Amino acid sequence: MAAKSDPLAEYRKKRDFRRTGEPCGDAADGRWDGPIFVIQKHRASSLHYDFRLEVDGVLKSWAVPKGPSTDPREKRLAVMTEDHPLEYAGFEGVIPEGEYGAGTVLVWDAGVYRNVTYEDREGKGEQSVAEGLEHGFVEVCLEGEKIKGRYRLIHAKLGGQEKNWLLVKGRDDHADARRNPVSTEPESVLSGRTIEQIAEKEDPVEEDED
Ligand code: MN
Numbered sequence: 001m002a003a004k005s006d007p008l009a010e011y012r013k014k015r016d017f018r019r020t021g022e023p024c025g026d027a028a029d030g031r032w033d034g035p036i037f038v039i040q041k042h043r044a045s046s047l048h049y050d051f052r053l054e055v056d057g058v059l060k061s062w063a064v065p066k067g068p069s070t071d072p073r074e075k076r077l078a079v080m081t082e083d084h085p086l087e088y089a090g091f092e093g094v095i096p097e098g099e100y101g102a103g104t105v106l107v108w109d110a111g112v113y114r115n116v117t118y119e120d121r122e123g124k125g126e127q128s129v130a131e132g133l134e135h136g137f138v139e140v141c142l143e144g145e146k147i148k149g150r151y152r153l154i155h156a157k158l159g160g161q162e163k164n165w166l167l168v169k170g171r172d173d174h175a176d177a178r179r180n181p182v183s184t185e186p187e188s189v190l191s192g193r194t195i196e197q198i199a200e201k202e203d204p205v206e207e208d209e210d
Contacts, residue, residue, distance in 0.1 A: 007058045010082040014100040021093050025085025034112040035129075037142055038089040039068065041186070043195050044103035049182070051078060051167060053113065053140065055129045058083040064167055067108075067182035068147055072175045078153065078167040092190055094199060104199040107190040109181075111144040139170060145189050146181045149174030 008025045017024045035054040042050050042063075049067035052059035062078035069076055092107045117132040117139045132138035136155030142148055150170025158164040169175050186194055193201075 007056075007083045008085055011084055014082070016099060020095050020099045022091055022095060023085050023087040025087065035115075036086070036089055036110065037113045037140070037144070038110040039108045039144070039147065040091070041067075041106040041108040041195055042101065042103060043105075043199070044095075044101050049108060050081070052084060052089065053129065053138075054086060054089075055133070057086065059086060059088055060129075060133065062153070062165060062167065068151065068167055068169070070147070070169055070175060070179040070181065071177040072169045072171045073177065074169070076167045077158065078165040079161075080163045080165055090190070092188060092193075092198060104195050106188045106193070106195045106198055108186075109144040109146045109189055111142060113143065114141040115139075116141050116150060146185050 012024065015022060015024075037054070038050075038052045038059070040050040040052070042048055046065070049064045050061055051064050051068065052061045054060075061081045061084050063081050064076050064078045066076050089110060090107070092105055094104050095102050115126070115129050115132075115138075117127045117129060117137065127135070129138055129140070133153075138153040139150055140153075141150050149172045152166075152168045152170055154166045154168065156164060156166045158166075188194075188198070191198075
């Protein structure tokens with residue numbers, strides 16, 4: 001486990017920054033106004049969507065195999081992974097073969113969020129996202145391009161696994177069982193590219209002659 005003093009220790013330990021173009025987490029990023037979220041489509045050994053929330057200076061992260069749903073009845077497994085640096089929200093490209101998370105990363109959606117985690121519905125008070133994470137329940141209101149409105153993260157520990165949370169759409173005006181943006185809107189919100197286009201451009205296929 002990463003030491004409390006450096007929340008990015010585990011992130012750094014897993015990566016060789018001489019080989020991967022991912023940020024090492026030394027620079028602060030001032031492009032955003034308010035806590036940010038990002039959802040990165042990551043075609044690694046298996047395709048998944050990395051859901052990340054800015055909390056206390058790092059990106060709390062979950063790998064969501066099916067990506068977020070806009071249907072409140074759909075519960076999506078969200079496997080907690082190591083904290084990532086804030087600049088990771090702007091990372092799009094190819095992680096070289098042999099490196100941790102090797103594959104292609106696309107910024108599928110991004111924006112700011114509001115914390116709407118409440119201790120109860122009787123107005124006992126608000127919880128910070130960090131407190132909510134400790135208690136196993138967080139609710140945020142996302143302002144993305146594709147994904148908007150309330151989402152809940154619930155520490156369900158499926159299969160007895162500590163790392164297993166659920167990502168569920170909250171019931172609000174943005175809930176829509178007919179939408180399926182994960183499949184109908186595959187392009188990057190940063191560059192408009194598809195994951196295939198990113199893979200092609202940054203990792204030109206070398207012609208094997210054998
Ligand atoms: Mn990933």
